[in-house]
Amino acid sequence: xxxxxxxxxxxxxxxxxxxRTPLYDAFADGAKEGLQTAKRIxxxxxxxxxxxxxxxxxxLTDALSAFLAPALQGARIPKExxxxxxxxxxxxxxxxxxxKEILHTYGPDSRIGLVASVMMGSxxxxxxxxxxxxxxxxxRRSRHTIPCALLAWLAGSxxxxxxxxxW
Amino acid sequence: xxxxxxxxxLGAALLYGLLRGRADAVTGAVLQGAGDAVKxxxxxxGMFALFCGMGEIxxxxxxxxxxxxxxxxxxxxxxxxxxxxxxxxYAAMNLTANLLGLGNAATPMGVEAARRMARGMDxxxxxxxxFLVINASSVQLLPTTVLSLRAAEGSxxxxxxxxxxxxxxxxxxxxxxxxxKLMEKRA
Numbered sequence: 001x002x003x004x005x006x007x008x009x010x011x012x013x014x015x016x017x018x019x020r021t022p023l024y025d026a027f028a029d030g031a032k033e034g035l036q037t038a039k040r041i042x043x044x045x046x047x048x049x050x051x052x053x054x055x056x057x058x059x060l061t062d063a064l065s066a067f068l069a070p071a072l073q074g075a076r077i078p079k080e081x082x083x084x085x086x087x088x089x090x091x092x093x094x095x096x097x098x099x100k101e102i103l104h105t106y107g108p109d110s111r112i113g114l115v116a117s118v119m120m121g122s123x124x125x126x127x128x129x130x131x132x133x134x135x136x137x138x139x140r141r142s143r144h145t146i147p148c149a150l151l152a153w154l155a156g157s158x159x160x161x162x163x164x165x166x167w
Numbered sequence: 168x169x170x171x172x173x174x175x176x177l178g179a180a181l182l183y184g185l186l187r188g189r190a191d192a193v194t195g196a197v198l199q200g201a202g203d204a205v206k207x208x209x210x211x212x213g214m215f216a217l218f219c220g221m222g223e224i225x226x227x228x229x230x231x232x233x234x235x236x237x238x239x240x241x242x243x244x245x246x247x248x249x250x251x252x253x254x255x256x257y258a259a260m261n262l263t264a265n266l267l268g269l270g271n272a273a274t275p276m277g278v279e280a281a282r283r284m285a286r287g288m289d290x291x292x293x294x295x296x297x298f299l300v301i302n303a304s305s306v307q308l309l310p311t312t313v314l315s316l317r318a319a320e321g322s323x324x325x326x327x328x329x330x331x332x333x334x335x336x337x338x339x340x341x342x343x344x345x346x347x348k349l350m351e352k353r354a
Contacts, residue, residue, distance in 0.1 A: 045207070
Protein backbone atom coordinates (compact mmCIF):
# COMPACT_ATOMS: atom_id res chain seq x y z
CA UNK A 1 0.00 0.00 0.00
CA UNK A 2 2.64 2.49 1.03
CA UNK A 3 5.10 2.08 -1.82
CA UNK A 4 2.62 2.62 -4.68
CA UNK A 5 1.18 5.49 -2.71
CA UNK A 6 4.51 7.22 -2.18
CA UNK A 7 5.29 6.71 -5.86
CA UNK A 8 1.95 8.35 -6.68
CA UNK A 9 2.74 11.39 -4.53
CA UNK A 10 6.22 11.58 -6.02
CA UNK A 11 4.70 11.47 -9.49
CA UNK A 12 2.32 14.34 -8.66
CA UNK A 13 5.06 16.57 -7.25
CA UNK A 14 7.57 15.54 -9.92
CA UNK A 15 5.27 16.11 -12.88
CA UNK A 16 4.00 19.36 -11.35
CA UNK A 17 7.51 20.67 -10.81
CA UNK A 18 8.68 19.60 -14.27
CA UNK A 19 5.79 21.47 -15.88
CA ARG A 20 6.37 24.52 -13.64
CA THR A 21 2.98 24.24 -11.95
CA PRO A 22 2.51 26.39 -8.82
CA LEU A 23 2.44 23.33 -6.54
CA TYR A 24 1.17 24.90 -3.34
CA ASP A 25 -1.55 26.99 -4.98
CA ALA A 26 -2.81 24.09 -7.06
CA PHE A 27 -2.86 21.79 -4.04
CA ALA A 28 -4.76 24.31 -1.90
CA ASP A 29 -7.36 24.86 -4.63
CA GLY A 30 -7.85 21.14 -5.09
CA ALA A 31 -8.06 20.55 -1.32
CA LYS A 32 -10.80 23.16 -1.08
CA GLU A 33 -12.85 21.31 -3.65
CA GLY A 34 -12.19 18.02 -1.86
CA LEU A 35 -13.53 19.37 1.42
CA GLN A 36 -16.73 20.53 -0.24
CA THR A 37 -17.16 17.06 -1.70
CA ALA A 38 -16.75 15.50 1.75
CA LYS A 39 -19.44 17.81 3.08
CA ARG A 40 -21.82 16.81 0.29
CA ILE A 41 -21.55 13.07 0.91
CA UNK A 42 -22.06 13.16 4.68
CA UNK A 43 -25.91 13.03 4.80
CA UNK A 44 -26.25 10.00 2.48
CA UNK A 45 -23.40 8.32 4.32
CA UNK A 46 -25.15 8.67 7.68
CA UNK A 47 -28.35 7.18 6.27
CA UNK A 48 -26.58 4.21 4.74
CA UNK A 49 -24.38 3.41 7.71
CA UNK A 50 -27.37 3.43 10.10
CA UNK A 51 -29.27 0.98 7.89
CA UNK A 52 -26.26 -1.31 7.44
CA UNK A 53 -25.40 -1.42 11.14
CA UNK A 54 -29.02 -2.09 12.10
CA UNK A 55 -29.18 -4.90 9.55
CA UNK A 56 -26.21 -6.81 10.96
CA UNK A 57 -27.07 -6.09 14.61
CA UNK A 58 -30.57 -7.54 14.18
CA UNK A 59 -29.05 -10.88 13.19
CA LEU A 60 -30.47 -10.73 9.66
CA THR A 61 -27.01 -11.09 8.11
CA ASP A 62 -26.48 -14.38 9.98
CA ALA A 63 -30.01 -15.59 9.22
CA LEU A 64 -29.52 -14.87 5.53
CA SER A 65 -26.24 -16.76 5.35
CA ALA A 66 -27.78 -19.82 7.07
CA PHE A 67 -30.63 -19.65 4.56
CA LEU A 68 -28.37 -19.31 1.50
CA ALA A 69 -25.70 -21.87 2.40
CA PRO A 70 -27.18 -24.83 0.47
CA ALA A 71 -27.97 -22.70 -2.60
CA LEU A 72 -24.34 -21.72 -3.06
CA GLN A 73 -22.80 -25.15 -2.65
CA GLY A 74 -22.94 -25.52 -6.43
CA ALA A 75 -20.52 -22.61 -6.80
CA ARG A 76 -18.15 -24.32 -4.31
CA ILE A 77 -18.46 -21.37 -1.93
CA PRO A 78 -17.79 -22.56 1.63
CA LYS A 79 -20.52 -21.54 4.07
CA GLU A 80 -17.90 -19.98 6.36
CA UNK A 81 -17.31 -17.27 3.74
CA UNK A 82 -21.00 -16.43 3.29
CA UNK A 83 -21.10 -13.65 5.92
CA UNK A 84 -18.17 -12.04 4.10
CA UNK A 85 -19.90 -12.42 0.74
CA UNK A 86 -23.05 -10.77 2.08
CA UNK A 87 -21.18 -8.00 3.85
CA UNK A 88 -18.94 -7.23 0.86
CA UNK A 89 -21.44 -5.01 -1.03
CA UNK A 90 -22.66 -3.37 2.20
CA UNK A 91 -19.60 -2.17 4.04
CA UNK A 92 -15.90 -2.04 3.22
CA UNK A 93 -14.66 -1.82 6.79
CA UNK A 94 -17.07 -4.49 8.06
CA UNK A 95 -16.11 -6.92 5.30
CA UNK A 96 -12.42 -6.24 5.90
CA UNK A 97 -12.93 -7.03 9.59
CA UNK A 98 -14.79 -10.19 8.58
CA UNK A 99 -11.97 -11.24 6.23
CA LYS A 100 -9.46 -10.74 9.02
CA GLU A 101 -11.56 -12.92 11.30
CA ILE A 102 -11.89 -15.68 8.67
CA LEU A 103 -8.14 -15.65 7.95
CA HIS A 104 -7.42 -15.77 11.66
CA THR A 105 -9.86 -18.62 12.40
CA TYR A 106 -9.28 -20.89 9.40
CA GLY A 107 -5.78 -19.81 8.34
CA PRO A 108 -4.86 -17.67 5.31
CA ASP A 109 -3.65 -20.68 3.28
CA SER A 110 -6.71 -22.88 3.86
CA ARG A 111 -9.27 -23.11 1.06
CA ILE A 112 -11.71 -21.06 3.14
CA GLY A 113 -9.04 -18.38 3.61
CA LEU A 114 -8.18 -18.37 -0.10
CA VAL A 115 -11.80 -18.10 -1.26
CA ALA A 116 -12.39 -15.31 1.25
CA SER A 117 -9.31 -13.39 0.03
CA VAL A 118 -10.33 -13.66 -3.63
CA MET A 119 -13.91 -12.72 -2.76
CA MET A 120 -12.75 -9.59 -0.98
CA GLY A 121 -10.80 -8.47 -4.04
CA SER A 122 -13.45 -9.41 -6.60
CA UNK A 123 -15.90 -6.61 -5.84
CA UNK A 124 -16.18 -3.19 -4.30
CA UNK A 125 -18.55 -1.95 -1.62
CA UNK A 126 -21.49 -1.67 -4.04
CA UNK A 127 -23.97 0.26 -1.90
CA UNK A 128 -21.36 2.54 -0.39
CA UNK A 129 -19.77 3.36 -3.75
CA UNK A 130 -23.11 4.01 -5.42
CA UNK A 131 -24.33 6.01 -2.41
CA UNK A 132 -21.25 8.25 -2.31
CA UNK A 133 -21.13 8.86 -6.07
CA UNK A 134 -24.86 9.38 -6.52
CA UNK A 135 -25.02 11.60 -3.44
CA UNK A 136 -22.16 13.78 -4.65
CA UNK A 137 -23.66 13.98 -8.13
CA UNK A 138 -27.07 14.90 -6.71
CA UNK A 139 -28.76 12.07 -8.61
CA ARG A 140 -31.85 10.54 -7.02
CA ARG A 141 -32.98 7.97 -9.56
CA SER A 142 -30.16 5.52 -10.16
CA ARG A 143 -32.10 3.31 -12.63
CA HIS A 144 -30.36 -0.01 -13.30
CA THR A 145 -27.13 0.86 -11.46
CA ILE A 146 -27.65 -1.18 -8.30
CA PRO A 147 -29.17 -4.30 -9.93
CA CYS A 148 -26.30 -4.47 -12.44
CA ALA A 149 -23.69 -3.82 -9.74
CA LEU A 150 -25.19 -6.58 -7.59
CA LEU A 151 -25.14 -8.96 -10.56
CA ALA A 152 -21.44 -8.17 -10.97
CA TRP A 153 -20.87 -8.83 -7.25
CA LEU A 154 -22.67 -12.18 -7.52
CA ALA A 155 -20.60 -13.16 -10.56
CA GLY A 156 -17.40 -12.18 -8.74
CA SER A 157 -18.32 -14.21 -5.65
CA UNK A 158 -19.20 -17.30 -7.70
CA UNK A 159 -15.96 -16.89 -9.64
CA UNK A 160 -14.07 -16.76 -6.32
CA UNK A 161 -15.58 -20.12 -5.37
CA UNK A 162 -15.04 -21.77 -8.74
CA UNK A 163 -11.53 -20.42 -9.40
CA UNK A 164 -10.08 -21.48 -6.06
CA UNK A 165 -8.79 -25.06 -6.35
CA UNK A 166 -9.58 -27.82 -3.87
CA TRP A 167 -12.81 -28.30 -1.97
CA UNK B 168 -34.06 2.51 -5.60
CA UNK B 169 -32.11 3.87 -2.65
CA UNK B 170 -35.39 4.93 -1.04
CA UNK B 171 -36.73 1.38 -1.22
CA UNK B 172 -33.47 -0.15 -0.08
CA UNK B 173 -33.11 2.19 2.89
CA UNK B 174 -36.67 1.49 4.00
CA UNK B 175 -36.36 -2.26 3.52
CA UNK B 176 -33.07 -2.61 5.37
CA LEU B 177 -34.03 -0.42 8.30
CA GLY B 178 -37.59 -1.74 8.52
CA ALA B 179 -36.56 -5.40 8.31
CA ALA B 180 -33.76 -4.88 10.84
CA LEU B 181 -36.00 -3.14 13.38
CA LEU B 182 -38.80 -5.67 12.98
CA TYR B 183 -36.52 -8.70 13.13
CA GLY B 184 -34.66 -7.17 16.08
CA LEU B 185 -37.94 -6.75 17.96
CA LEU B 186 -39.05 -10.31 17.21
CA ARG B 187 -35.70 -11.73 18.25
CA GLY B 188 -35.43 -9.61 21.39
CA ARG B 189 -32.50 -7.69 19.97
CA ALA B 190 -34.26 -4.32 19.82
CA ASP B 191 -31.64 -2.76 22.10
CA ALA B 192 -28.74 -3.93 19.96
CA VAL B 193 -30.42 -2.70 16.78
CA THR B 194 -31.19 0.72 18.21
CA GLY B 195 -27.64 0.96 19.53
CA ALA B 196 -26.30 0.05 16.10
CA VAL B 197 -28.37 2.79 14.43
CA LEU B 198 -27.07 5.40 16.87
CA GLN B 199 -23.52 4.16 16.52
CA GLY B 200 -23.84 4.11 12.73
CA ALA B 201 -24.76 7.79 12.66
CA GLY B 202 -21.81 8.69 14.87
CA ASP B 203 -19.38 6.52 12.94
CA ALA B 204 -20.54 8.03 9.63
CA VAL B 205 -19.49 11.48 10.84
CA LYS B 206 -16.18 10.14 12.13
CA UNK B 207 -15.39 8.35 8.90
CA UNK B 208 -16.48 11.38 6.88
CA UNK B 209 -14.05 13.50 8.90
CA UNK B 210 -11.25 11.02 8.18
CA UNK B 211 -12.30 11.01 4.56
CA UNK B 212 -12.45 14.80 4.39
CA GLY B 213 -8.70 14.87 4.95
CA MET B 214 -8.18 12.16 2.33
CA PHE B 215 -10.46 13.93 -0.13
CA ALA B 216 -8.60 17.20 0.35
CA LEU B 217 -5.22 15.49 0.02
CA PHE B 218 -6.00 13.57 -3.15
CA CYS B 219 -8.01 16.34 -4.77
CA GLY B 220 -5.04 18.62 -4.05
CA MET B 221 -2.64 16.16 -5.68
CA GLY B 222 -5.08 15.65 -8.53
CA GLU B 223 -5.27 19.40 -9.09
CA ILE B 224 -1.47 19.56 -9.38
CA UNK B 225 -1.58 16.81 -11.99
CA UNK B 226 -4.48 18.44 -13.79
CA UNK B 227 -2.74 21.83 -13.99
CA UNK B 228 0.47 20.15 -15.11
CA UNK B 229 -1.46 18.65 -18.02
CA UNK B 230 -1.02 15.03 -16.89
CA UNK B 231 -4.76 14.49 -16.68
CA UNK B 232 -5.21 15.37 -20.33
CA UNK B 233 -2.41 13.00 -21.24
CA UNK B 234 -3.86 10.13 -19.19
CA UNK B 235 -7.36 10.90 -20.39
CA UNK B 236 -6.20 10.66 -23.97
CA UNK B 237 -4.67 7.23 -23.34
CA UNK B 238 -7.77 5.75 -21.74
CA UNK B 239 -10.22 7.83 -23.74
CA UNK B 240 -10.99 5.41 -26.60
CA UNK B 241 -11.87 2.55 -24.24
CA UNK B 242 -13.85 4.77 -21.91
CA UNK B 243 -15.73 6.48 -24.71
CA UNK B 244 -16.72 3.08 -26.03
CA UNK B 245 -18.13 2.15 -22.61
CA UNK B 246 -19.63 5.46 -21.57
CA UNK B 247 -21.00 6.64 -24.90
CA UNK B 248 -20.06 9.48 -27.26
CA UNK B 249 -21.97 12.24 -25.45
CA UNK B 250 -19.46 12.46 -22.60
CA UNK B 251 -18.14 15.92 -21.68
CA UNK B 252 -14.33 16.09 -21.87
CA UNK B 253 -13.67 17.06 -18.26
CA UNK B 254 -15.84 14.23 -16.93
CA UNK B 255 -13.98 11.78 -19.16
CA UNK B 256 -10.66 12.97 -17.81
CA TYR B 257 -11.69 12.49 -14.21
CA ALA B 258 -13.18 9.10 -15.07
CA ALA B 259 -9.86 8.13 -16.67
CA MET B 260 -7.92 9.19 -13.55
CA ASN B 261 -10.39 7.33 -11.35
CA LEU B 262 -9.95 4.18 -13.42
CA THR B 263 -6.16 4.43 -13.30
CA ALA B 264 -6.17 4.83 -9.52
CA ASN B 265 -8.56 1.89 -9.19
CA LEU B 266 -6.41 -0.34 -11.37
CA LEU B 267 -3.43 0.39 -9.13
CA GLY B 268 -5.38 -0.26 -5.95
CA LEU B 269 -5.27 3.35 -4.77
CA GLY B 270 -8.81 3.36 -3.45
CA ASN B 271 -8.33 6.57 -1.49
CA ALA B 272 -7.20 8.39 -4.59
CA ALA B 273 -9.85 6.87 -6.80
CA THR B 274 -12.90 7.98 -4.83
CA PRO B 275 -12.48 11.79 -4.99
CA MET B 276 -11.72 11.60 -8.71
CA GLY B 277 -14.66 9.27 -9.31
CA VAL B 278 -16.95 11.58 -7.37
CA GLU B 279 -15.76 14.49 -9.49
CA ALA B 280 -16.39 12.50 -12.67
CA ALA B 281 -19.88 11.49 -11.51
CA ARG B 282 -20.73 15.09 -10.61
CA ARG B 283 -19.70 16.33 -14.03
CA MET B 284 -21.54 13.50 -15.79
CA ALA B 285 -24.77 14.21 -13.91
CA ARG B 286 -24.73 17.99 -14.54
CA GLY B 287 -27.47 18.55 -11.99
CA MET B 288 -29.84 16.05 -13.54
CA ASP B 289 -32.10 14.07 -11.23
CA UNK B 290 -31.87 10.80 -13.15
CA UNK B 291 -28.68 8.88 -13.86
CA UNK B 292 -27.71 8.76 -17.54
CA UNK B 293 -26.60 5.53 -19.24
CA UNK B 294 -23.01 6.73 -18.94
CA UNK B 295 -23.29 7.41 -15.21
CA UNK B 296 -24.87 3.99 -14.60
CA UNK B 297 -22.06 2.31 -16.52
CA PHE B 298 -19.40 4.32 -14.68
CA LEU B 299 -20.88 3.42 -11.29
CA VAL B 300 -21.16 -0.27 -12.16
CA ILE B 301 -17.52 -0.37 -13.30
CA ASN B 302 -16.49 1.28 -10.03
CA ALA B 303 -18.69 -0.96 -7.89
CA SER B 304 -17.45 -4.14 -9.54
CA SER B 305 -13.81 -3.25 -8.83
CA VAL B 306 -11.10 -3.28 -11.49
CA GLN B 307 -8.21 -3.66 -9.07
CA LEU B 308 -5.10 -5.42 -10.38
CA LEU B 309 -3.23 -5.49 -7.06
CA PRO B 310 -5.44 -6.18 -4.01
CA THR B 311 -3.04 -4.42 -1.65
CA THR B 312 -5.26 -4.50 1.45
CA VAL B 313 -5.99 -8.22 1.10
CA LEU B 314 -2.28 -8.98 0.57
CA SER B 315 -1.20 -7.07 3.65
CA LEU B 316 -3.91 -8.74 5.73
CA ARG B 317 -2.82 -12.20 4.52
CA ALA B 318 0.80 -11.42 5.30
CA ALA B 319 -0.18 -10.18 8.76
CA GLU B 320 -1.99 -13.46 9.44
CA GLY B 321 1.18 -15.41 8.66
CA SER B 322 0.39 -16.75 5.18
CA UNK B 323 3.21 -18.75 3.60
CA UNK B 324 2.23 -17.29 0.21
CA UNK B 325 0.24 -14.05 0.48
CA UNK B 326 0.42 -13.48 -3.29
CA UNK B 327 -1.28 -16.80 -4.14
CA UNK B 328 -4.57 -14.96 -4.54
CA UNK B 329 -3.41 -12.29 -7.01
CA UNK B 330 -4.17 -14.19 -10.23
CA UNK B 331 -7.51 -15.68 -9.09
CA UNK B 332 -8.50 -12.25 -7.78
CA UNK B 333 -7.72 -10.58 -11.12
CA UNK B 334 -9.71 -13.27 -12.93
CA UNK B 335 -12.64 -12.98 -10.52
CA UNK B 336 -12.74 -9.18 -10.67
CA UNK B 337 -12.45 -9.33 -14.47
CA UNK B 338 -15.45 -11.65 -14.61
CA UNK B 339 -17.46 -9.44 -12.26
CA UNK B 340 -16.67 -6.29 -14.27
CA UNK B 341 -17.52 -8.05 -17.53
CA UNK B 342 -20.88 -9.22 -16.16
CA UNK B 343 -21.59 -5.71 -14.85
CA UNK B 344 -20.75 -4.03 -18.17
CA UNK B 345 -22.73 -6.53 -20.25
CA UNK B 346 -25.80 -6.32 -18.02
CA UNK B 347 -25.60 -2.52 -18.16
CA LYS B 348 -25.49 -2.56 -21.96
CA LEU B 349 -28.46 -4.90 -21.96
CA MET B 350 -30.47 -2.60 -19.72
CA GLU B 351 -29.60 0.40 -21.90
CA LYS B 352 -31.05 -1.33 -24.92
CA ARG B 353 -34.24 -2.20 -23.04
CA ALA B 354 -34.85 1.36 -21.85
